[in-house]
Amino acid sequence: MSTEDAGFKAALQEARQGSQEGGVPIGSALVSADGKILGQGHNMRIQKGSATLHAEISTFEKAGRLPASAYRGATVYTTLSPCDMCTGACVMYKVKRVVIGENKTFVGGEEYLKSRGIEVIVLDDKECYDLIQKFIQEKPGDWYEDIGEDE
Amino acid sequence: MSTEDAGFKAALQEARQGSQEGGVPIGSALVSADGKILGQGHNMRIQKGSATLHAEISTFEKAGRLPASAYRGATVYTTLSPCDMCTGACVMYKVKRVVIGENKTFVGGEEYLKSRGIEVIVLDDKECYDLIQKFIQEKPGDWYEDIGEDE
Numbered sequence: 001m002s003t004e005d006a007g008f009k010a011a012l013q014e015a016r017q018g019s020q021e022g023g024v025p026i027g028s029a030l031v032s033a034d035g036k037i038l039g040q041g042h043n044m045r046i047q048k049g050s051a052t053l054h055a056e057i058s059t060f061e062k063a064g065r066l067p068a069s070a071y072r073g074a075t076v077y078t079t080l081s082p083c084d085m086c087t088g089a090c091v092m093y094k095v096k097r098v099v100i101g102e103n104k105t106f107v108g109g110e111e112y113l114k115s116r117g118i119e120v121i122v123l124d125d126k127e128c129y130d131l132i133q134k135f136i137q138e139k140p141g142d143w144y145e146d147i148g149e150d151e
Numbered sequence: 152m153s154t155e156d157a158g159f160k161a162a163l164q165e166a167r168q169g170s171q172e173g174g175v176p177i178g179s180a181l182v183s184a185d186g187k188i189l190g191q192g193h194n195m196r197i198q199k200g201s202a203t204l205h206a207e208i209s210t211f212e213k214a215g216r217l218p219a220s221a222y223r224g225a226t227v228y229t230t231l232s233p234c235d236m237c238t239g240a241c242v243m244y245k246v247k248r249v250v251i252g253e254n255k256t257f258v259g260g261e262e263y264l265k266s267r268g269i270e271v272i273v274l275d276d277k278e279c280y281d282l283i284q285k286f287i288q289e290k291p292g293d294w295y296e297d298i299g300e301d302e
Contacts (some may be wrong), residue, residue, distance in 0.1 A: 045216065052237045052240065053205070061203045065196065068301050088239020088260070089203065089276045093299045099220075109239070112263075116235075148219050 001075070001099050001121045007031035008099060008123065010040045010078040014055065015101075015131050019043035024146050025131040026080045028055035030063050033073025033096070039063025045146050054146070055079070056086035060093065071095050078127040081108040083147055091116045101128030105136070106147065152226070152272045158182035159250060159274065161191045162228040165206065166252075166282050169193035175297050177231045178183045178281040179215050181207035184224025184247070190214025196297050205297070206230070207237035211244065222246050230279040232259040234298055242267045252279030256287070257298065 003006070007029045013075065014027025024043035032038050041058030054077050071093040076082075079101035087109025090098055093113045097119040098115070103110065110120050136143045144151040153159070158180045165178025175194035180239025183189050195201045204212070207229050221269040222244040227233075230252035233241065238260025241249055248270040254261065261271050287294045 049216050050212060051214060051216055052208050057203050061201060063202060064202050065202055065296065067296055068299050071299065083239075084243040085236065085240040088234075088242075089236040091235040091239075093236075109212075143219055144214065148222065150219050 001097070001123070002124055003125050005031075005077070005099070006035070007037060007077040008101070008125075009074060010037055011055070011079050012101065012125070012127060013038050015043035015079040015128065018055075019049075019131050019135065021047050023047045024142065025135050026055040026078065028059040028076060028078040029087075030071075030095075031075045031077065032070065034149055038066070038070065038074070043146065046142060052085070054083060054086050056082055056089055060089055068094070075099055077101075079125070080121075080132055081106050081110060082113075083108045084112075090118060094118075097121065099123065099124050101125045102132075104137055105132050152248070152274070154276055155187070156182075156228070157161075157212050157267065158188060158226060158228040159189075159252070159276075161188055162206070162230050163252065163276070163278060165191050165193035166230040166279065169198075170208070170282050170286065171287055172198050172199045175293065176286050177206040177229065179227060179229040179237075181210050181246075182226045182228065183221065188195055189217065189221065189225070197293060203236070203239070205234060205237050207233055207240055211240055225281055226250055228252075228274070232261060233264075234259045235263075238263055241269060245269075248272065250274065252276045253283075256283050272276040 019025035044053035170176035
């Protein structure tokens with residue numbers, strides 16, 4: 001797993017698009033065991049006034065209704081360490097692996113993912129970090145709201 | 152906390168509506184510390200072809216964008232024990248309490264909620280149980296898909 005993966009590139013492209021839209025710049029992609037991108041999306045808190053469309057939730061939603069078997073062996077790529085909600089979505093659908101762009105900004109449910117048998121890989125990608133850091137500096141209130149924290 | 156709570160009644164009414172729509176009959180409501188219903192919703196997997204709009208996620212979504220403070224002291228009512236995704240949403244937003252209609256059909260993240268400091272109350276309500284049991288008998292494939300399990 002590396003920043004050259006098509007899934008990571010899709011997630012990063014989603015984060016860039018979120019940034020261009022003025023939204024929380026976090027992107028994600030869901031890739032099947034055989035390498036097909038099943039869905040990709042980005043955080044829509046600002047764009048849709050959404051309290052639940054984090055990047056990973058957007059991605060599962062875009063992938064649509066799938067049988068449990070579709071998630072077996074699948075990988076979730078996300079540009080930032082997943083919050084507890086998105087962690088729970090990965091656990092519920094029993095994906096195999098979560099590949100994280102960076103976790104310097106925020107560490108979500110990585111240990112919980114591991115405890116539930118899901119592989120966690122952190123790529124430490126600079127662009128993922130730069131995108132979210134710029135957003136936090138510009139719109140700290142929106143950022144803290146997005147992770148359920150007081151500013 | 153009892154089946155007489157306005158929040159529980161709202162959640163149950165949502166589950167009934169979901170049943171009438173032919174959907175997964177699980178309902179939920181989010182009630183603030185001072186007793187105001189901030190949002191309520193039901194599972195929309197079938198109605199919207201959604202992979203993420205479980206009852207609790209629908210409810211957080213209907214409540215809309217709120218500051219972290221709005222969730223402090225809040226209670227999530229749900230007619231069925233919450234799956235890992237919905238558990239994670241409650242953890243992320245740091246609600247105070249989750250009140251569950253029944254958990255004979257399915258036990259979700261109750262222990263994890265407790266481990267993260269969230270109070271869990273199970274009401275063992277017969278109508279909640281009957282609604283979901285009827286659905287599972289009629290549409291087992293939709294049910295197992297909804298919780299990410301093989302049939």
